[in-house]
Amino acid sequence: MxxxxxxxxxxxxxxxxIGQAGLYLGCASSKDGAPQVYILDQRGERSGLxxxxxxxxxLGAFVIMADILHCDPPEILLAGDDGNGDGSRLLYRYLRDxxxxxxxxxxTFHYFLPDVDEHNRLLIAxxxxxxxxxxxxDAGFMYAAKMSGYASVYDLFxxxxxxxxxxxxxxxxxxxxxxxxxxxxDDNAPELSARAxxxxxxxxxxxxxGKTDYVIQEGQVIHSIDVPQVPALEAxxxxxxxxxxxxxxxxxxxxxxxxxxxxxxxxxxxxxxxANPTPAASIAELLCRLPKAWExxxxx
Amino acid sequence: xxxxxxxxxxxxxxxxxSVHSAGExxxxxxxxxxxxxxxxxxxxxxxxxxxxxxxxxDLRTGCDLGIEYLLLHESxxxxxxxxxxxxxLNYFHVSGELLEPISIFQHKDFGEYLMVRAANMKLTxxxxxxxxxxxxxxxxxxxxxxxxxxxxxxxxxGVMPRAEGRTLCAYALQLAWEEAKRLCVG
Numbered sequence: 325m326x327x328x329x330x331x332x333x334x335x336x337x338x339x340x341x342i343g344q345a346g347l348y349l350g351c352a353s354s355k356d357g358a359p360q361v362y363i364l365d366q367r368g369e370r371s372g373l374x375x376x377x378x379x380x381x382x383l384g385a386f387v388i389m390a391d392i393l394h395c396d397p398p399e400i401l402l403a404g405d406d407g408n409g410d411g412s413r414l415l416y417r418y419l420r421d422x423x424x425x426x427x428x429x430x431x432t433f434h435y436f437l438p439d440v441d442e443h444n445r446l447l448i449a450x451x452x453x454x455x456x457x458x459x460x461x462d463a464g465f466m467y468a469a470k471m472s473g474y475a476s477v478y479d480l481f482x483x484x485x486x487x488x489x490x491x492x493x494x495x496x497x498x499x500x501x502x503x504x505x506x507x508x509x510d511d512n513a514p515e516l517s518a519r520a521x522x523x524x525x526x527x528x529x530x531x532x533x534g535k536t537d538y539v540i541q542e543g544q545v546i547h548s549i550d551v552p553q554v555p556a557l558e559a560x561x562x563x564x565x566x567x568x569x570x571x572x573x574x575x576x577x578x579x580x581x582x583x584x585x586x587x588x589x590x591x592x593x594x595x596x597x598x599a600n601p602t603p604a605a606s607i608a609e610l611l612c613r614l615p616k617a618w619e620x621x622x623x624x
Numbered sequence: 625x626x627x628x629x630x631x632x633x634x635x636x637x638x639x640x641x642s643v644h645s646a647g648e649x650x651x652x653x654x655x656x657x658x659x660x661x662x663x664x665x666x667x668x669x670x671x672x673x674x675x676x677x678x679x680x681x682d683l684r685t686g687c688d689l690g691i692e693y694l695l696l697h698e699s700x701x702x703x704x705x706x707x708x709x710x711x712x713l714n715y716f717h718v719s720g721e722l723l724e725p726i727s728i729f730q731h732k733d734f735g736e737y738l739m740v741r742a743a744n745m746k747l748t749x750x751x752x753x754x755x756x757x758x759x760x761x762x763x764x765x766x767x768x769x770x771x772x773x774x775x776x777x778x779x780x781x782g783v784m785p786r787a788e789g790r791t792l793c794a795y796a797l798q799l800a801w802e803e804a805k806r807l808c809v810g
Contacts, residue, residue, distance in 0.1 A: 334769035377760065378768035407766025407790030408656055409687075435765050437791065438686035463763030464793075468686050486744035486761060498687060499744035499763075500792040501678050501723045558732070559739045559748040561760040561771050603737040603748045604757035 325458070327576040328426055329386060329569075330401035330419065331379030331434030331465070332411045338404030340414045342366045345373070346397040347387045359611050361387055363400055374608075379434045381562035381607045382462070385569030386432075386576075388614045393577045399429075409437040412464075416442035420449045423457075430458040432572045433465035434565070438498065443468040447477060458575065461527070462568040470525050471497050478527035480581055482568040485513065485534040492516035494523040511535070518543040529581045531571060533564050537589035539582050546582055549589045554596035562607030567592045570614075591621045650698060651690040651722065652705075653679055653713045658790035660689045661798075665786075666708045672697055676795075677722035687764060687791050692722055726796070729803045738808065742800040745793055747774075754779040754808050764791035779805040 329345070341363060348362040361373045361384050375384035379402065390397050401418065405411030416439060423446065443465070450456065460480040461469050469475050470491055483491055490499035513532045520526040521543030532538040535555075539547035557563045571588035575581060594617035599610045654660050660676065667674050677692045678684070693701055698715060705712060725743075732739040737757060739748040745767075748758040755778050759771035766789050773783055785797040 332765040334765070334772060376768055377771050378765075380768070405765035406769050407658065407764060407794060409765070412765060435763060435768070437765055438763075440684070440686045443686075464687075464765065465763075467763055471684070471686060484744070484761060486741065487763070490744065495723065497678055497681075497684050497723070498792050500689075500725050500796050502726055502743060503723075555732075556734060559734065559737065559746065559758050559760060561758050561768075561775075563760070603734045603739060604750065 325430050325576050325578065326396060326428070327398045327430045327432070327572060328401060329379070329383055329398045329432045329434065329572065330415055331382070331463070332405035332415065332436060333373070333379055333402050334406065335404040336406040336411070338402065338411075340418055341400065341402045342418075343400055344397055345383050345387055345400045347391045348372065359384055359388055359608065363402070375611060377562035377565060377607055378463075379565070381565035382432065382434055382569035382572070384607070384611050385566040385614065386573045388611060389570055389573030389618070390576070392615055392618055393573065395573070395577045398572075398576070405437065407437070409439070412437035412439065413442065416446060420446045423449045424453055426457050427453050428455045428457065430572065430575050431460065432568065433459070433461045434463050434568070436464040436468065438464050438468035438471060440468055440472050443472050444474070447472070447474055460568070460572060460575070462565070467498055473524065475525045475527055480529050480531065480571070480585070481527035482531045482533065482564070482571065484564050485532070488513055488516045488520065488532050491520035491525045494525060513538050514540075514545050517545070529585065531567065531585035531589060533567055533589070539585040539589070541582060547586045549586065549593065552593050552597040554593060554601070556601050556603045556605065557592070557596040559603035560601060560605050560607060560610065563592065563596070563610065566595070566607060566611065587621055590624060591617045594620045648695040649692055649718050650695050651677065651679055651692050651716050651718050652701065653683060653688070653690045653716065654710070655713055656790055657687055657689050657792060657795065659710055660691060661786050661789065661795060662708065663691055663705055663710050663712070666704055666710070667691065667693070667701060670700070670704045672701060672704070675724070677724060680718055680720065680722065683716060689792055689795060690722075692718070725799070729800070731807070738804065740800045740804045740807070742803065743796040745796040745800050747797060747800040747804050749779060749804050749808055751808055754805075756782065759797065762793035762797070764793035766790050767793050767797070770794060770797060779809050
């Protein structure tokens with residue numbers, strides 16, 4: 325399946341960038357031991373994209389998995405945004421005006437400034453797209469989807485424990501206002517997922533990232549993954565983004581959604597186990613272990 | 625009466641009561657959350673009893689933060705914000721309860737490192753030095769930007785997320801930063 329990854333990157337001067345991404349150098353070849361991701365824009369210009377947290381981390385995980393799985397690299401729709409929302413608005417509007425060109429694609433929506441009006445205009449435009457794209461959302465776009473009241477239109481959400489508490493709180497317009505549901509040990513994910521589903525604030529399937537990862541379908545737990553345990557992963561920026569990237573790549577390779585989620589959660593955990601990180605590690609260091617991690621997971 | 629003397633009189637007039645205890649309230653909204661963060665700072669410095677809250681549902685757009693104030697202080701708030709070159713979108717009268725930001729922090733001790741979570745944001749510091757080693761969580765566009773800016777700085781002398789942040793995730797990160805500083809530096 326052809327796949328589009330769209331989201332903001334933390335470079336305010338970067339305008340709307342439409343193109344492809346790929347793996348420029350694997351970890352073994354690069355000088356600093358970190359994977360090098362390139363983007364090829366609409367003018368045919370190729371440039372490097374540092375793999376840090378956020379959409380670049382998701383993209384890094386996707387292109388490494390695409391390389392392993394011998395599937396097409398992702399198409400990209402990126403824009404620089406430092407939080408003022410300018411880049412996000414470029415993305416919302418491009419998507420609204422051009423979504424018809426993505427019929428039959430899979431789309432992962434990632435770091436956006438949540439904007440319910442812009443989100444809803446895009447959803448209206450999506451009604452005319454046939455076949456309908458497979459819709460996955462994480463981060464700020466997932467916040468907008470929940471706040472809009474149309475979360476159940478989405479095929480996959482990938483929240484962490486804090487974001488799940490937000491999805492389960494029908495009154496909260498952003499995780500910042502979530503009250504009362506967040507437990508220290510994150511062990512109420514099944515109950516929160518059921519609550520989010522019952523209020524129409526969940527996607528059809530959710531991969532909940534936490535001490536135990538859960539794959540939830542229509543509010544019910546269908547997989548739980550709790551080994552290997554690598555507690556430091558929670559502190560490392562980008563490790564949630566990498567799970568979403570791995571899951572997206574597996575979907576692009578043709579795996580069913582629930583199986584993609586289960587394997588993505590396992591792969592991310594093995595990636596962490598192989599890297600044995602401290603809480604001061606970076607996602608770039610961890611992504612180098614992704615090929616070995618996949619070797620462990622592919623037949624489980 | 626000069627602006628400064630008006631401000632002094634205003635400060636002396638306020639008691640440390642919560643906003644709710646004294647009459648009708650309004651909410652000040654801005655186009656960008658970054659402006660709210662600045663406005664909160666100047667209004668608090670001026671001694672106004674304000675709180676940051678979520679706008680009422682019919683005024684929300686997606687990444688919203690407003691400043692709840694007492695209507696009787698509106699003219700002073702207008703002067704203070706005008707002096708600070710902060711232009712609100714509008715001042716709205718509110719009647720019902722407004723949602724408050726999350727006020728519960730969670731801590732995870734990794735031995736040498738401490739992770740503090742506020743809402744969806746997590747900040748990890750090296751306990752011995754106060755050095756920020758990781759920022760994770762969040763979904764607004766300034767999170768990766770702030771992560772790059774903060775990692776490697778110390779809580780004692782580094783950049784505060786509020787100074788550069790523009791979104792609710794940045795505000796949550798500021799709360800985590802303050803809590804980490806309280807725990808590690810005192």
